Amino acid sequence: MKRISFVVLALFIMLGSAHAAETVKIGLMAPMTGSWASEGAEMKQVCDLLAEQVNAKGGVAGKKIEVITEDDGGVPQTAALAAQRLAALKVTVVIGTYGSAVTEASQNIFDEQKIIQIANGSTAIRLTEKGLKYFLRTCPRDDEQAKVAAQTIRKLGVKKLAILHDNSTYAKGLADETKGLLAADKGVEIVFFDALTPKEQDYTTVLTKMKSFQPEMVFFTGYYGEAGLLLKQAKQMNWKVTFMGGDATNNPDLVKSAGKDASAGFYFLSAPLPKDLPSEDAKAFLATFTKKYGNPPNSIYAVLAGDGLRVALEAIAKTNSTDTEKVADYLHKNLKDFPGLTGKISFNDKGDRVGEVYRVYKVNEEGLFILQP
Incomplete structure (x- = not known):
């Protein structure tokens, strides 16, 4: 047996x-x-x-x-x-x-x-x-994304900018790269540069602190969960400031968590969305x-x-x-x-994808992601 x-x-x-x-x-x-x-x-x-x-x-x-x-x-x-x-x-x-x-x-x-x-x-x-x-x-890579971020900030005529990250490898890297590219630009003043703690439920303290510096735009380089909450709580504070996010904010759940009203007007960077391929x-x-x-x-x-x-x-x-x-x-x-x-x-020797990929999107009143010209 x-x-x-x-x-x-x-x-x-x-x-x-x-x-x-x-x-x-x-x-x-x-x-x-x-x-x-x-x-x-x-x-x-x-x-x-x-x-x-x-x-x-x-x-x-x-x-x-x-x-x-x-x-x-x-x-x-x-x-x-x-x-x-x-x-x-x-x-x-x-x-x-x-x-x-x-x-x-x-x-x-x-x-x-x-x-x-x-x-x-x-x-x-x-x-x-x-x-x-x-x-x-x-x-x-984030240095390519930072170039598009800096270009967009200049194109929108932003004079006073706040940069907020979450200390993650991705978000801190993108924030640092963008800050570096704008450092020599006398037309853009970075009035705030700091980090939040991810996965918290209340960001009113950091929002209030940023608001005191009166930026015209907040560039948040973290992920969509925190971005949605920031947008929602900024609206609750009646703080009417333009927000822009990096490619990690590109997710429909951002609109779900923030609400359509709060997310309308939000800019973000991304490779082309599936619908735009x-x-x-x-x-x-x-x-x-x-x-x-x-x-x-x-x-x-x-x-x-x-x-x-x-x-x-x-x-x-x-x-x-x-x-x-x-x-x-x-x-x-x-x-x-x-x-x-x-x-x-195509890939280079380092394994990076070759060529420009990033685009700029804006959330409209219906919560849809619209490719910008």
């Missing part, structure tokens, strides 16, 4: 190994729980749909794709554990994640295991200044997504995750290999102007 059980067990192991050999394992690290769960849910939907489409056409390099999702909770410590689990599963590529500090907690784990990581919503400059061969990102390929994918899930994706970061998967599969197909050394070399050196859903994609 024991011998039969051993033979059966051995057979299951062999079948499991055969299954593993027949698939290309792609990891998805995303915030499936926590404050950014809406981002994670759409990242998974986009990647699952793309994998389904590719598998229907026979897969890649003669194998079907298997997407394995791990929840990082939007927390660095949880991300490190999620990265270790994906590394143990011997994935070839990991897509994700959202949040620079969260991504940073996983970078060295993947690099040491020679696993390619393609981040989709992690814009902090230092992520690609470490010389990590296996790290790339489909989103642009111009290519026919993007429009076709969004139509298929809508048919499958009942609505189009709200977040561009989900689509940027999809582009990460698409370029990874392109590299695997062109090298006809899951050898991460070959795949990484192809992505850095040979992938040129790949027709991504979010536009043409």
Whole structure:
């Protein structure tokens, strides 16, 4: 009886190994729980749909794709554990994640295991200044975003500016970069530069402090949860000041938390929203997504995750290999102007996406995000 059980067990192991050999394992690290769960849910939907489409056409390099999702909770410590689990599963590529500090907690784990990581919503400059061969990102960097922020502030004629961040890797980096670009501009005075504590429920103290400096605009470089609350409480204080946010404020939940009245007139920077993607390929994918899930994706970061998967599969197909050394070399050196859903994609030696991506949006009276000319 024991011998039969051993033979059966051995057979299951062999079948499991055969299954593993027949698939290309792609990891998805995303915030499936926590404050950014809406981002994670759409990242998974986009990647699952793309994998389904590719598998229907026979897969890649003669194998079907298997997407394995791990929840990082939007927390660095949880991300490190999620990265270790994906590394143990011997994935070839990991897509994700959202949040620079969260991504940073996983970078060295993947690099040491020679696993390619393609981040989709992690814009902090230092992520690609470490010389990590296996790290790339489909989103642009904060220094590019800061340039657009400074240009927009000047274009809107702002003379007195307040900059507020949350001390996170992303938000502090964007705030510092923007401050640096405006430092030599005698036409713009930065009258306030400070941080709030994220995930609090009352920001009236910091709002009152900023108001005392009489800025014409507040540039908040943190995330949409806090941005919504700032807008709501500023309106309750009857403080009529223009707010602008970085790309982490780009989420419909901002309007839900602030209310349409409070969020009207809010500016933010972002890669083009899904509804504004111009290519026919993007429009076709969004139509298929809508048919499958009942609505189009709200977040561009989900689509940027999809582009990460698409370029990874392109590299695997062109090298006809899951050898991460070959795949990484192809992505850095040979992938040129790949027709991504979010536009043409190429990477430089550091793994950064090449080209201008950021746009300016404004929230209208109906709470809709309108691309600005």
